[in-house]
Amino acid sequence: MSRQFPWRAHAQRGHEASRRLTAHFAPSVAEVVDAQRLRFRVFGGEMGASLRKAEEGRDRDIVAPFCEHLLVRDAFTGEVVGAYRILNGAQAKKIGGFYSDDQFALARLGHLRERIAEVGRA
Numbered sequence: 001m002s003r004q005f006p007w008r009a010h011a012q013r014g015h016e017a018s019r020r021l022t023a024h025f026a027p028s029v030a031e032v033v034d035a036q037r038l039r040f041r042v043f044g045g046e047m048g049a050s051l052r053k054a055e056e057g058r059d060r061d062i063v064a065p066f067c068e069h070l071l072v073r074d075a076f077t078g079e080v081v082g083a084y085r086i087l088n089g090a091q092a093k094k095i096g097g098f099y100s101d102d103q104f105a106l107a108r109l110g111h112l113r114e115r116i117a118e119v120g121r122a
Helices: 029-046 091-092 107-115
Strands: 009-012 017-024 069-075 081-088 115-122
Touching: 017 081, 017 107, 029 069, 029 081, 081 091
Parallel strands: none
Antiparallel strands: 009 017, 017 069, 069 081, 081 115
16 A cells, blocks of 8 residues: 655745655555665765665665665656655564664663664665
């Protein structure tokens, strides 16, 4: 089931231009791939991160299959302009913890693990 959350973004360039954006959870593998390609462009291209499986042009890791993927698209072009991956506590438990556990000291949040979610963006 796909949920839509439309809103308008405005830019000022001598006159007002608007762009309609839509957000929805990826209902298919193809849409998850769209999100992974954006993540690759942002993290691998713009930020210069070294990514595994770079030959595929996708940012994939062990965490991705356990996440919900929220995509933000330009409604006029269909282009993915934002992507968020959401890992809830139950899914994190299946893979031994959150992605952030390797980046930060989160032991003091242990009692909240079942009720929290980790959100990553591109």
